[in-house]
Amino acid sequence: MTHDRTADRADGPYSVLLLKPDGYLLPGLRAHLDRLIQRHRLRVVTRYPVVLDATDVEDVWPKLAVGAYPVAHQLTLHYMTGGTSEVTVVAPADPADPADGAAGGGTADVVARCTAIRTEVRREFGDTVFANRLHTPTEPEEIAPCVSKFLHSVPRGLPHVRHHDPGTAPGAFGRLAALPSGEIRAAALDVWRRQRRDGWQSFRLDIPPGEYATYLLPGDSHSIDYGMSVIAELLPQLTLDQIITAYIEMDVRGESRLYGGPAEESTHLADRITAAGLFARARATRPAADRGLPPGRSRPSPSSEPPCRNQHTHHTIQTHRPA
Secondary structure, rough: OOOOOOOOOOOOEEEEEEHHHHHOOOOOOHHHHHHHHOOEEEEEEEEEEEOOOHHHHHHHHHHHOOHHHHOHHHHHHHHHOOOOOOEEEEEEOOOOOOOOOOHHOOOHHHHHHHHHHHHHHHHHOOOOOEOEEEEEOOHHHHHHHHHHHHHHHHHOOOOOOOOOOOOOOOOOOOOHHHHHHHHHHHHHHHHHHHHHHHHHHOOOOOOOOEEEEEEOOOOOOOOOOHHHHHHHHHHHOOOOOHHHHHHHHHHHHHHEEEEEEEEHHHHHHHHHHOOOOOOEEEEEEOOOOOOOOOOOOOOOOOOOOOOOOOOOOOOOOOOOOOO
């Protein structure tokens, strides 16, 4: 990690806005971020560029270090160490004002303001959940260590006390959890290489259509490792690369076709995905092979192996919500 200045002294409470590498390079985002900071009655305590390494990533997202989120860990690692980021430590604009200081809500209030800023930046500038420009800590176990690192340890060269939080959201299980770490690292690296070369729109899961299809939809609040594990268990024929591709396509395009086949099988799969706490739907499709045929005529749908209903009977998939 590198930095260019020491922190200014100021009264807290504090929080951190971390502009990620793609956000740091995006024209106009810094100026917009400054306007949001002012609008939410915050002030900049210190700001400096940083180049994060693997340990820094685990300090910012301590739950990634415990092993329950292997895919998120590797995707975040490649994303955050791929260029320069920028740290902004913020505090209330006027700590003496009851509306801004401890009487106005203290740390929780400052965190809430930063969360509102993050939401607006991601909505206006984010590409996908995998590349969303800006981070701010929101979990109680993350806030104090993040502030300590970027306000004190890094600028002043002081040691940082490592804090690894197991997190509350369910993570990887089953087939995904059993994958070798090297395979997950390689898949994550391939994601970023492909994104730089071809862009996010290039991520399309090539599943042949049938008379019906099952689509994965965005909107669930689980960890991506849990969601990907559900898909890995219900569709054991999909590779890790295909599962990650499906998640990116879902995020970028609004849906990703996981399976094509008979109506009963497609509906059954969608029901099982939904029962596990994700979002999915089944609907009729018109196979590409039928285009151009006279009305009322169609080619027979190719037989395809339906989702295996008994592949994961040793697991009980339940709906989970993070605390």
